[in-house]
Amino acid sequence: GVHGFQRVTLAELKEHNTPDDAWSVFNGMVYNITPYLPFHPGxxxxxxxxxxxxxxxxxxxxxxxxxxxxxxxxxMVGVLVRG
Ligand code: HEM
Incomplete structure (x- = not known):
């Protein structure tokens, strides 16, 4: 089940759009990508x-x-939900 995952709305996701505080969604799951930024090969x-x-x-x-x-x-931060 989804117990233990934070539920994140699209509106909430959109607020995390700066390098110091960047979230993104991949396959329905929300990730904090800030720690990975300096390591991304691309x-x-x-x-x-x-x-x-x-x-x-x-x-x-x-x-x-x-x-x-x-x-x-x-x-991993949580799961994207409608709302
Ligand atoms: C390369 C991870 C998101 C664009 C790579 C590579 C890894 C990686 C491991 C090396 C792959 C290889 O050489 O076979 C990730 C992870 C992501 C992510 C974990 C999500 C958190 C993205 C996104 C984009 C992107 C969203 C595009 C908007 C690229 C590009 C390369 C690359 C262009 C090729 C760099 C090069 O070889 O010159 N990424 N990536 N990545 N990534 Fe990502």
């Missing part, structure tokens, strides 16, 4: 394009083979 600017929004489509276009769930396990 650069910070590329990753910041999806800050505050759903990054699933761009992620799949660039590197669908990357195991995001595993890499950002520690950065």
């Amino acid at each position: 650069g910070e600017d590329e990753l910041m394009r999806v800050a505050g929004r759903d990054g699933t489509k761009l992620f799949m276009l660039t590197h669908s083979w990357v195991n995001l769930d595993f890499m950002l396990k520690e950065c």
Whole structure:
């Protein structure tokens, strides 16, 4: 079940759109991408394009083979909900 996950709305997600406080959604899950920014092989600017929004489509276009769930396990914030 989803117990233990924070429920995040789209409005809330949109507020986290700066490098110091960047959240993004991949496959319905919300991640804090700020700690990963300096490590992203594609650069910070590329990753910041999806800050505050759903990054699933761009992620799949660039590197669908990357195991995001595993890499950002520690950065998971919660689950995106309607509202
Ligand atoms: C490269 C991880 C999001 C654009 C990479 C690579 C990893 C990675 C591991 C190296 C892949 C390889 O060499 O096979 C991640 C993770 C993401 C993320 C964990 C989500 C948190 C994004 C997004 C974009 C993007 C949203 C585009 C807007 C790129 C590009 C490269 C790259 C262009 C290629 C860099 C190069 O080889 O010169 N990323 N990425 N990434 N990523 Fe991401």
